Amino acid sequence: MGTTGSIQSLLKHASEQLEKISDSAYLDAEILLAHCLGKNRTYLHTWSEKELDANQLKEFRNLIEKRLTDYPIAYLLGTKPFWTMDLTVTPDVLIPRPETELLVEIALDKIRNIKNPQILDLGTGSGAIALALASERPDANVVATDYSEKALAVANYNALELKLNKQVCFIKSNWFDDIKASEDLFDLIVSNPPYIDPEDLHLKGTIRYEPIQALVADDHGMSDLERIIQKSHSFLKRNGWIVLEHGFDQAEKTSVLLSNNNFKKTKSVSDLNNNLRVTMGCK
Numbered sequence: 001m002g003t004t005g006s007i008q009s010l011l012k013h014a015s016e017q018l019e020k021i022s023d024s025a026y027l028d029a030e031i032l033l034a035h036c037l038g039k040n041r042t043y044l045h046t047w048s049e050k051e052l053d054a055n056q057l058k059e060f061r062n063l064i065e066k067r068l069t070d071y072p073i074a075y076l077l078g079t080k081p082f083w084t085m086d087l088t089v090t091p092d093v094l095i096p097r098p099e100t101e102l103l104v105e106i107a108l109d110k111i112r113n114i115k116n117p118q119i120l121d122l123g124t125g126s127g128a129i130a131l132a133l134a135s136e137r138p139d140a141n142v143v144a145t146d147y148s149e150k151a152l153a154v155a156n157y158n159a160l161e162l163k164l165n166k167q168v169c170f171i172k173s174n175w176f177d178d179i180k181a182s183e184d185l186f187d188l189i190v191s192n193p194p195y196i197d198p199e200d201l202h203l204k205g206t207i208r209y210e211p212i213q214a215l216v217a218d219d220h221g222m223s224d225l226e227r228i229i230q231k232s233h234s235f236l237k238r239n240g241w242i243v244l245e246h247g248f249d250q251a252e253k254t255s256v257l258l259s260n261n262n263f264k265k266t267k268s269v270s271d272l273n274n275n276l277r278v279t280m281g282c283k
């Protein structure tokens, strides 16, 4: 990249470089340049002949260099849109995926007719699922857990920023270990646990910058799903639901685990790519 340049020429040059690693090279370049300027992408079109100052140029160059190593845009920007929210993300948390919004939609449907629903989100990461549910249901109480303290700090920050901190209580817990089962049973348990087979080749792309403990699970990716399903029954109210995200080839195994653990009405739902990605069961 040259030492000076108009917005237009910088975008052209940066996107040509990014084509090596990204299917959305021009968009990536636009997003990163808009971020450096503190403007939106429309500004880039309106002021395409404008020159960047030296600091802006330096920052843009640094971001493009990092992006060329496959480093995710969300970590470069420090935010990721999810549901109706802009969530802060750091390399300590998984970048929330659009597919997880399917889980949120299904979960909301399961508590449609319940007043003051009690919800448990296991492995909350950035808080994405817990905060989306709390934002849609101001009458809900959400307990959200993770065993990563760093992830919980990010989730807490997001809850405060979104003014949802009174509704969502974050607990450090290894799955159910520190959740009290006896008094407060839940109407709904949701989780997007680690479910990638450690051998999986997909770990070689952008995903390699995300926390490994948020991604992989033993037993071909099934071990955390199994642990969660085995314990969930005793934490749910009668007719309570569990809704789980999993990999595209894990719906059947998840369904069988649910049935073997006394869940009824098991059902899997496809995402927009026609992959079964969410499976649920009722106590």
Ligand SMILES: C[S@@+](CC[C@H](N)C(=O)[O-])C[C@H]1O[C@@H](n2cnc3c(N)ncnc32)[C@H](O)[C@@H]1O
Residues within 6 Å of the ligand: 093, 094, 095, 096, 097, 100, 122, 123, 124, 125, 126, 127, 128, 129, 145, 146, 147, 148, 151, 173, 174, 175, 192, 193, 194, 195, 213, 214, 215, 224
């Ligand atoms: C796939 S990420 C999901 C994050 C977030 N719920 C989302 O959908 O974007 C899985 C999360 O589970 C957490 N996790 C992994 N093992 C755990 C365990 N044994 N107990 C609690 N949380 C765990 C990870 O730290 C990570 O935040």
